[in-house]
Amino acid sequence: MLRLSKLTDYAVVVMARLARDGAGPEGQVQTAPGLAMATGIAEPTVAKVLKLLGQAGLVEGLRGARGGYRLTRPLGAVPLSEVIVAVDGPIALTACVDGGSGGCEAERICAVRGRWDPVNRAIRDALSGITLADLAGPAPRSAPARPDQAAPEAVLLAE
């Protein structure tokens, strides 16, 4: 289906939330439990996503009491491709592209061997041209006034 993983989706939501709450570069930090509360995503999952984003340098984690996370760059400076790479790994549509030889037993007679590169490049370019600001931008419809006050329990029970 050419889908990207849910983790990537969560990552975008979490980073958008960080930006929204002022946890930008050199700004205030926000804790993983707090983000989980605000986004409605389970807390261990939020922690996992933040760890991955931290390893990629997209967020900065401050340890210890009063610690938390904040963005290292404004959303407009973060291409979507970077988030995908951070969470899902390298962007390559087929296994035989970057892995070199081995694994593809039809290597000898494969007619399209090594020809997926332009495809991968096209995808990467398309994804690099979109920043998180484009995704998190102005509220799509009926911006919720205070989503930080919304109780996830209520959402679960509502529908």
Add this chain to the structure above:
Amino acid sequence: MLRLSKLTDYAVVVMARLARDGAGPEGQVQTAPGLAMATGIAEPTVAKVLKLLGQAGLVEGLRGARGGYRLTRPLGAVPLSEVIVAVDGPIALTACVDGGSGGCEAERICAVRGRWDPVNRAIRDALSGITLADLAGPAPRSAPARPDQAAPEAVLLAE
């Protein structure tokens, strides 16, 4: 990893093989076992791919003895996106894009709800700009893409 399925890879290989062996529009047909032999892909898998491609109208299957498959269009007139849709289903990076409501319990507080559309569109555009001829390399034997075939476009969201 944003990978596309192996089946799609096989589909490209098989279609390239069809073109290479002259099984183009109104040309000779080639059998599934023969294609399996030529490509090194397991025969049941080749048959499965050809069925999917046939349902999408990308290849034409002739039944009965002396039957087989042939392309309905030259490779240059087949955008990669169509093959992906035929084999993998609609191109949509996230589940919450086209499915409407249901499934995403954080729908109410999701900050990026409905914002994946430009991403999907960018991907689709990138994939539509690449034809199988680009993947299969230079025209094998004096059968270049014929641009007189008007763009049949494109049922990306069909299914």
Add this chain to the structure above:
DNA sequence: GTAAATAGGACCAATCGGGTCCCCTTTGAA
């Protein structure tokens, strides 16, 4: 010193996709 919070890794379960096999239908050829 203690509590709060991140860092890192291991672990389990479920979903999805790859691959195979089955039987039916069609149709050219003997």
Add this chain to the structure above:
DNA sequence: TTCAAAGGGGACCCGATTGGTCCTATTTAC
């Protein structure tokens, strides 16, 4: 007329990947 070759359609099973959870170590404010 009969047979065999080939496609059409679907069901099925196994494996891999992913999503999600938990535990422990480390750091730091109070």
